[in-house]
Amino acid sequence: MRGIWTTDHIRQAEERLLAVTPEGALMRRAAHGVSVHAARMLAEHTGSVSGRRVVLLVGAGNNGGDALWAGAFLRKRGAGVAAVLLQPGKAHPEGLAALRRAGGRVVPLADGPQWIESADLVVDGIVGISAKGPLRPDAAALVERVAAPVLAVDLPSGVEPDSGAVDGPAVRATATVTFGAYKPVHVLNPERCGEVVFVDIGLGDELGEPDLRGLDAADVAAAWPMPGPSDNKYSQGVTGVAAGSSAYPGAAVLAAAAAVRATSGMVRYAGHAADVVRWHWPEVVATGSIFDAGRVQAWVVGPGIGTGSAGRDVLVHALGQGVPVCADADAITIIAERPEVLDARDPDTPLLLTPHDGEFERLTGNAPGPDRVGAVCEAARRFDAVVLLKGHSTLVADPAGRVLVNKARGSWLATAGSGDVLSGLTGALLASGVEPWLAAGVAADVHARAGELAARGVPASASGVLAAIPDAIRQARSLAP
Ligand SMILES: NC(=O)C1=CN([C@@H]2O[C@H](COP(=O)(O)OP(=O)(O)OC[C@H]3O[C@@H](n4cnc5c(N)ncnc54)[C@H](O)[C@@H]3O)[C@@H](O)[C@H]2O)[C@@H](O)CC1
Numbered sequence: 001m002r003g004i005w006t007t008d009h010i011r012q013a014e015e016r017l018l019a020v021t022p023e024g025a026l027m028r029r030a031a032h033g034v035s036v037h038a039a040r041m042l043a044e045h046t047g048s049v050s051g052r053r054v055v056l057l058v059g060a061g062n063n064g065g066d067a068l069w070a071g072a073f074l075r076k077r078g079a080g081v082a083a084v085l086l087q088p089g090k091a092h093p094e095g096l097a098a099l100r101r102a103g104g105r106v107v108p109l110a111d112g113p114q115w116i117e118s119a120d121l122v123v124d125g126i127v128g129i130s131a132k133g134p135l136r137p138d139a140a141a142l143v144e145r146v147a148a149p150v151l152a153v154d155l156p157s158g159v160e161p162d163s164g165a166v167d168g169p170a171v172r173a174t175a176t177v178t179f180g181a182y183k184p185v186h187v188l189n190p191e192r193c194g195e196v197v198f199v200d201i202g203l204g205d206e207l208g209e210p211d212l213r214g215l216d217a218a219d220v221a222a223a224w225p226m227p228g229p230s231d232n233k234y235s236q237g238v239t240g241v242a243a244g245s246s247a248y249p250g251a252a253v254l255a256a257a258a259a260v261r262a263t264s265g266m267v268r269y270a271g272h273a274a275d276v277v278r279w280h281w282p283e284v285v286a287t288g289s290i291f292d293a294g295r296v297q298a299w300v301v302g303p304g305i306g307t308g309s310a311g312r313d314v315l316v317h318a319l320g321q322g323v324p325v326c327a328d329a330d331a332i333t334i335i336a337e338r339p340e341v342l343d344a345r346d347p348d349t350p351l352l353l354t355p356h357d358g359e360f361e362r363l364t365g366n367a368p369g370p371d372r373v374g375a376v377c378e379a380a381r382r383f384d385a386v387v388l389l390k391g392h393s394t395l396v397a398d399p400a401g402r403v404l405v406n407k408a409r410g411s412w413l414a415t416a417g418s419g420d421v422l423s424g425l426t427g428a429l430l431a432s433g434v435e436p437w438l439a440a441g442v443a444a445d446v447h448a449r450a451g452e453l454a455a456r457g458v459p460a461s462a463s464g465v466l467a468a469i470p471d472a473i474r475q476a477r478s479l480a481p
C-alpha cells in the first residue's frame with residue numbers, strides 16, 4: 001500500500017531529517033529533482049532544453065527556494081530562466097544567489113504577466129506545505145495568466161495541501177514533483193496535480209505510520225478472492241442481494257450481476273425483481289422475499305428497495321443475520337430517518353455504509369464539506385462502521401481511523417446505476433471474507449478501473465461498467481509485480 005502523510009507529519013519528519021543533514025542539502029536534493037523533471041517536460045513539449053524560456057513563480061518560503069535552486073540548475077543546462085518574486089525582500093537568499101550566479105534573471109512583479117505569457121514552462125514555487133488559505137491576490141493574478149505547461153513544486157499552489165480543496169484561483173499543474181512522501185492533495189485532487197513525480201530526499205525512515213493509504217494494483221490483486229483447488233460454490237462465500245423492486249428492477253439486476261462478476265462464489269437475490277434478475281442472470285438463485293432467502297455470508301441491501309416500511313423490514317432482517325451488511329442507497333436513507341433500525345445489528349458484525357454526498361448529509365446531518373477525510377472518519381466512528389464516501393476520489397474509513405483513498409480515473413462512473421454495481425462488488429468481497437475496509441477499497445478500485453475500461457474516452461453506462469469488471473480484475477492482476 002502506498003502511504004500518504006499530512007503536512008503536519010511531513011513537517012515533523014523534515015525537521016528530524018534536517019537536524020542530521022548538512023545545511024541546504026535537502027533543498028538542493030529536492031530542487032535538483034524539480035530541474036530534472038522540468039528539463040524532461042521542456043524536451044517533451046518543445047523538443048529541447050537549451051534556449052527555452054522557464055519562468056519561476058517564487059513565493060517567500062522554502063517552496064520558492066526550491067524553485068530558485070531548480071532555476072539555477074536549469075540555467076546550467078542552457079535554459080533561459082526568469083524569476084518572478086512575489087515578495088522580493090523575503091525570497092530565499094541562497095536560492096536567489098544561486099540563480100543569479102547561474103545567470104538567471106529576476107523580473108519585477110509588474111512584468112510577471114508578460115514573462116508568463118511567453119514562457120515555455122512555468123515552475124510553480126509560490127507556496128508548498130505551509131500554504132494558508134486561498135492564494136493572495138498578487139499570486140492569484142499571476143496564476144490566472146498561465147497558459148504554458150506548469151511544473152508544481154511539491155503541490156499546486158492554491159490547492160489546500162491536506163484536503164485538496166480549492167477556494168479561489170489555483171494552479172492546474174501538468175505535473176507535480178513531490179518530495180519524500182505523497183501528501184493528501186496528490187490523491188484528493190489529482191486533476192490539479194497532473195502527473196505526480198516522486199523525488200526521494202531521504203525522508204522515508206522519519207515518516208512513521210501514514211495518515212492515509214492508497215492501493216496499488218498489487219494490493220488489489222492480492223486481496224481479490226481467487227478460488228483454490230478445494231473450493232466449491234459455497235466455500236467462496238454466498239452473496240445476498242436485496243435490491244430493486246418490480247417497478248425498478250434495474251438496481252437489482254446491476255447489483256446482483258456485479259456480485260456474479262466479482263467472484264466465483266454463489267449469489268442469491270431476494271426481492272420483487274426476482275423474475276427479471278433470473279431472466280438476465282440465470283446463475284443467480286432468486287427468491288421473492290429476504291425472509292426465505294437462505295444463508296448467505298454477506299448482504300447487500302438498499303439500492304431501489306424504497307424507504308418505506310417494507311424496505312425497513314428488509315434492512316432490519318439483514319442486519320440481524322450475524323453476517324456483514326453493505327448498506328447502500330435507500331438503506332442509508334432508512335438509517336438516516338430511523339437510526340433505531342441499527343438496534344437490530346449484532347455489534348460484532350461489520351456494517352459498511354456507501355453514501356454519496358447527499359446520502360452522507362442525510363445520514364450525519366452535515367455535508368462532507370472541504371475536509372472530506374475528517375468527515376468520513378467522524379462518520380465511521382459515529383456509526384461504528386466502515387464508511388465509503390463516494391466522490392471523485394473515493395474515501396474509505398474504518399472506526400479505528402484508517403483511511404483508504406481511491407484516486408479517481410476520470411469521471412466516467414458518474415452515471416446512473418454505477419453505485420449499484422459498486423455495492424454488488426463490495427458485497428461479493430465481504431461474502432468471500434475480505435475484511436470490510438479492504439473489501440470496500442479494492443471494490444472501489446476495480447469499479448474505477450472498470451469505468452475507465454468501459455469508457456475508453458467516451459461516456460460509459462453502468463451496464464458497460466458491469467461488462468468491464470472481468471477485464472478490470474485482469475488488469476489489476478496483470479499490473480501486480
Ligand atoms: N523543510 C525542508 O526540509 C524542506 C522543504 N522543502 C520545501 O519547503 C516547502 C515548505 O516551505 P515553508 O514551510 O517555508 O513554506 P512554503 O514555502 O510552503 O510557504 C510559506 C510561504 O508562503 C506564503 N503563503 C502562505 N500562504 C499563502 C497563500 N495562501 N498565498 C500566497 N502566499 C502564501 C507565506 O507567507 C510564506 O512566506 C515544501 O513545500 C517544500 O517545497 C524542500 O526544499 C525539501 C526540504
Ligand SMILES: [K+]
Binds near residue numbers: 154
Ligand atoms: K507550489
